[in-house]
Structures are given as structure tokens and as C-alpha cells.
Amino acid sequence: MMTTFDPPADTLPDLASGNIVSPPVPAYRSSSLPDIDYDAHPAYGGILPAATLSERFHALRVFAKSFAFVTIRRIVDYENMPLLSKEAGGGHLNLSSATRYLTMFASIRAQRFLRTLIGTRRAAKPTNETLFQRMKSDGVACMTLSPEEMENIRQVIAPCFAHLDERRAAIPVERRKFDDNVYWCTRSRESKVFETIEEVFRRHGITDVASAYLGRPVRVKHVNPQINDDDYTFWKKQFADTDVPDPWSTYLHIDATYGMLKCALYIHDIGPDGGPFCYVRGSHRIKVGWFEGMIRRTNDFCGFSGRKPEARKKFMALPRMLRKKADFGADVLDDSAASKSVREGHFAATSNYGNCVLFDGHGIHRGGMVNKGERRCIFVLLAEV
Ligand SMILES: [Fe+2]
Structure with missing residues (x-):
């Protein structure tokens, strides 16, 4: 199903440590995300009955509530704060956790403001100019860490994968959720992991580049080992209640986050069927306005982006201008112009491109999207801490 542009063996790029491989595809030409005509889509307007007035009213009410919530999260820069539940020892939202969060939030904002005032809250100067230029032009850069560096990372991260294996073994496949496949390292518990990755990133200028790219000081904020296998096929049978097949573009999405860069570290070889990270070259330049971005986040947040019949009905009950998703891939029909233009710049970053994808x-x-076997990968999030 997946189109890969895996370089043939006789033209393998140079995977020497630090080398950055250029993907052999043109950059995305459009200046916007695919425009999807949901009224004409065979799994939406083409099959669902028109929403009643009360369904429209209900959908709009849910949307408005979620929109307000998502907006507040955006204004308080929630995603660039430490995660209360995972790092500050909190659990569910209650008065004490809310107070703790507000105190922490106020203190972080005050510190940032102070550092801005005295001029120490600055973006770094990129030491790896090649990487910086590649990030600015493509939005993605595939590079190679040395075998020794990868081995060091593999060693310090091994206990985390062991935890993950144990947890996954206790949950039957059909009940495994996305979060069950991800382990959250913390600085206090896994300090060695952070130290090792930060040292490697410093050596290759990755942290500096992230800081210069984002225009703010940046550190390694999260380290998440993740396991995906061919049993976990979350992207298949998107419209199971219809005979609409999964399109080529399934699962293509933009992240709902902001102010951060991510880095995927391949701790073993990943081929076309091993669930490689895929990117549409240059698509980071797409202009998504503030309001449009919030609409897309809201629909993903309140579940209207889902593809079960109930979610699709609610989505279709929204006014046309609100029918936008961050997770839009499965809705792009194969024979559409949008599909063609996305496909043009798409490449799968298999191990032939390196072992580190920023x-x-x-x-x-x-x-x-693993078709065969299992993928073990580490996602590193670079953001202002
Ligand atoms: Fe993503």
C-alpha cells in the first residue's frame, strides 16, 4: 500500500556519521492542506443521511465547548509546560492538581519573562548549518548517528523497552491502545537516557538547530521509546461500515502541537514494511492560519475526526467551514488532485536514509504503520523546558 522511494542498493547514499541524506522527491507544491469535499465523499455526504436540525445544533454545541477548551490550552501554552500527570506526580484533575499546575505555570511564565527581560532567553546559533538549512527548506532531515552512538543509546534505553514489553504482554492485542505502546522516560528516573541523548544531539548540533528553527531556547523535553507491530493496525479499515477502501494517504496528518520539533531514532534497521517515518517534503511551509489550526485541533480533540459512523455523522452535522481535521489522510480520495500532490513529495525514511530523523x-x-514484524523506535521531543 505504501509508496516508498527507497534508494536502490547500488545508489545507496553515504551513511557516514553526521551525513544528511536528501530525499529524491520534489517539495510539496501546494500552499495549503488538501481541501476535501466531504459532501461528495462516498463515506461522508455520499452515504450518510443529511443531519437534522437538532443534530446540527448538538454538534455545534460540542464543537464550541471543545474549541473553547483547546483555545485556553493554546493560550496558556499547555503543551509547552511539563506534563502534570506524567512528571509532577499528579493524576486526574482535582483542586490540588489544578492548584499545583497553576503555581507551576505561573512560575514558569515568570521565569521565562524574566529571562526575556535580562536577555538570556535566546535561541541558539546553529552550529550545524547544513542541518539547519535542510530543516528550513524541507521540514525534515534524515541523518546518521555513528554505530557507537546508537549502541550507547540502545544500552541506556534497554530497561525502558523491557518495561514496555512487560506492560504490553499484560494487555491483549485487541485492547492495546496507542499509549500502551509508549513509555515516558522522566529525568529523575532515567537521567542516563537524557544525558546520553543530549550529548549525542549536542555533538551533531541537533539541539542548536531545533532552537534556531523554533526561535526559542530548547532542550530535550521528552524521550519516548515506542513499539509498534503488525498486530496493531490502527490505520486499516478506516471505513469498516462501507465498501470505501483505505486510500493511499491513510494516516497522513499534521501534529496538533506547536513550538517543538521531534526526532525519531531508529535503534534497528527499518525497511519499507517496518513502519518507517514518512514525510511530505517541504509541507511544513503550508500556511495553516490560527483559526484553521484551532478548528482542526478541535475536531481531533472532541472525536469528530474519527471514522466510525457516529463520528462521521457528527462531523457532517457541522457547518461546512468547520469540517477540517488535523488527521485528514484517510479522507483524501485516491483519484483526487490532492492525493496526487501529496504523493509527489512523500517519502518513507527507511534506514537507507539514516537512523535519526528530525x-x-x-x-x-x-x-x-508496520506491515511486517515489529518496530522499536525512540521519539525525542525538543522544546523549551
Ligand atoms: Fe504526528
């Missing part, structure tokens, strides 16, 4: 999640991407 990317801006604002561009169109996907990954972890």
Missing part, C-alpha cells in the same frame, strides 16, 4: 510536525507525516 522533523517539524507541522508538515504532513505519518509513521509506525
